[in-house]
Amino acid sequence: MAGARHNKADTLALRRQLLSSSCRLFYPEAPVKVVRGRGQYLYDEQGAEYLDCVNNVAHVGHCHPLVVQAAHEQNQELNTNSRYLHDNIVDYAQRLSETLPEQLCVFYFLNSGSEANDLALRLARQYTGHQDVVVLDHAYHGHLSSLIDISPYKFRDLDGQKEWVHVAPLPDTYRGRYREDHPTPAVAYANEVGRVVSSAQEKGRKIAAFFAESLPSVGGQIIPPAGYFSLVAQHIRGAGAVFVADEIQVGFGRVGKHFWAFQLQGEDFVPDIVTMGKSIGNGHPVACVATTRAVSQAFETTGVEYFNTFGGSPVSCAVGLAVLDVLEKEQLQAHASCVGSFLMELLQQQKEKHPIIGDVRGVGLFIGVDLVKDQAKRTPATEEADYLVSRLKENYILLSTDGPGRNVLKFKPPMCFSKANAEHVVAKLDAILTGMEETLRSCETLRSGPTGLGCRAAAGSRPS
Structure with missing residues (x-):
């Protein structure tokens, strides 16, 4: 079988020998060896079927036959590269333009979401003539050096915050500064961005861009309050900056209500720049930046061409077109x-049944389940x-966690999830939580410890 040339132990040993330990595995104590995928399912070397609840890269399903066929x-x-005329790149740009507000009419094609956000940063700085960036707390925008610098999720563990980076509160209405009982959380959180901008300006800083994931994912599957972006845009554009919407995790119909x-x-809200990646190619390395004519023309005045060897290749654009076809045909x-x-x-x-579930939030197939040790204090239940x-x-269910406390179960499955x-x-989920609760109730540590995790071994032995 392709992908199973070594037994699992040998594959793991070779990986540990040849790859950096910083290239981490899911389930490090008992990793899964995946050799095949189809739809919303992955299969290991023994043929066991796993339900994939988190792989938003395989947007229309693992190895979708129409996408595979288009690439083949x-x-x-x-x-070849995009310096030759070819129909695929213009057909693809036209198809994408039909999904976006008409102001977003110029496209750049790249290989990854990180490349897309890096280009967005360059575009913003050239257009505004400014340097600084405002980002949301706990954000992640990519693995390039330029993006680590604007990703609090990463830079707090590395070199820290650069003087040209300014961090605004995450608009989290469950555990943030302004919660669900606040009368106007969108206004309150947007005003925080305004304060960050004003503070930066008082220090002589000039803002080039505000970067935000349209739905912050690493921050804990956050749904910003409606109207927040429009209000933020007023503060940002008032400072001469542009608004960058990072759609790398959540674009292409995932939210259901909209594309x-x-x-x-x-x-009434239209960003100045939109970045795309991951799901755009269903596993093929495709990414895109869409922006306005004004922003692109400012970039062109540098006299330095933009060229990407593999971005916008005939194969990549054929794949992108196929993904759009599948989204449409399969509704x-x-x-x-x-x-x-x-x-x-x-x-x-x-x-309603399990007190450990503090909040359920989401839209479409982007859902977070916030687990807590205490309903009132909302303490993250990380270990649980x-x-x-x-x-x-x-x-045989693949799920993962996100959020600053690593306590939010994240659902971002292939779109064919049923x-x-x-x-x-x-x-x-119900059976496992019920088993945990029954074990904790019988444990002496239930009252002496915060969660009774000393009974985990017993809970883990219960059938589900």
Whole structure:
């Protein structure tokens, strides 16, 4: 079988020998060796089937036959750089333009989301003539040096915050500064951005851009309050800066109600730059930046061409077109809305049943389940979340965590994820949580410790 040339132990040994330990595995104590994928499922070397609840890269499903076919057929015909005329790149740009507000009419094609955000930073600085960037706390925008610098999720563990980076509070209405009981959280959080901008200006700094994931993912599957982006844009554009919407995790119909997640903020909001990656190519390395004519023309005045060897190749654009075709033919945006709402309902029922579930939030097939040790204090249940993910893996369900406390279960499955899949996952989640609660109730450490984690071994031995 392709992908299974070594037994699992040998593959792991070779990886440890040849790859850096900083290149981490999921489930490091018991990693999964994956050799095949189809739809919303992954298969290990023994043929065991795992339900994939987190792989938003395989947007329309692992190894979708139409996407694979498009890449194969174009590979047989031509694959070269974009300095030659070719129909695929203009057809693809036109198709993308039909999904976006008309102001976003100029496209750059690249290989990865990190490249897209790096280019967005360059575009913003050239257009504004400014240097500084405002970002949201806990944000992650990519692995290039330029993006580590604007990703609090990363730079706080490395060299710290640069003087040209300014961090605004994450608009989290569950555990942030302004919560669900605040009368106007969008206004309150936007005013925080305004204060950050004013503070920077008082120090003589000039803002080039505000970067935000349209739905902050690493920050904990956050849904910003409606109207927040429009209000932030007033502060940002008033400072002569541009608004960059990072759609790398959440674009292409994932939110169900709209094709792009920034559209959840209302029809009056249009970003100046949109970045795309991950799901755009269903696993093929494709990325894109869409921007306005004014921003692109300012970039052109440098006299320095923009060139990307592999970005916009005939194969990459054929793949991108195929992904759009599948989204349309299989009505996956509407599917995401229907299945996502169904999954949210099931998870809300679990919230009523299990006190460890503090919050269920999401839209479409972008959902977070915030686990807490205490409902009132909302203390992150980090260890419990890790345990739960491990138990789900034992039940052949792949899920992961995010958020500053690593306590938010994140659902970002392939868009073909079904209602039956949702029922299956929630049934297993219910069984594991019930087992944990029964074990904790019988444990002497329940009252003497914060969560009774000393009983985890017993909880882990319970059937699910």
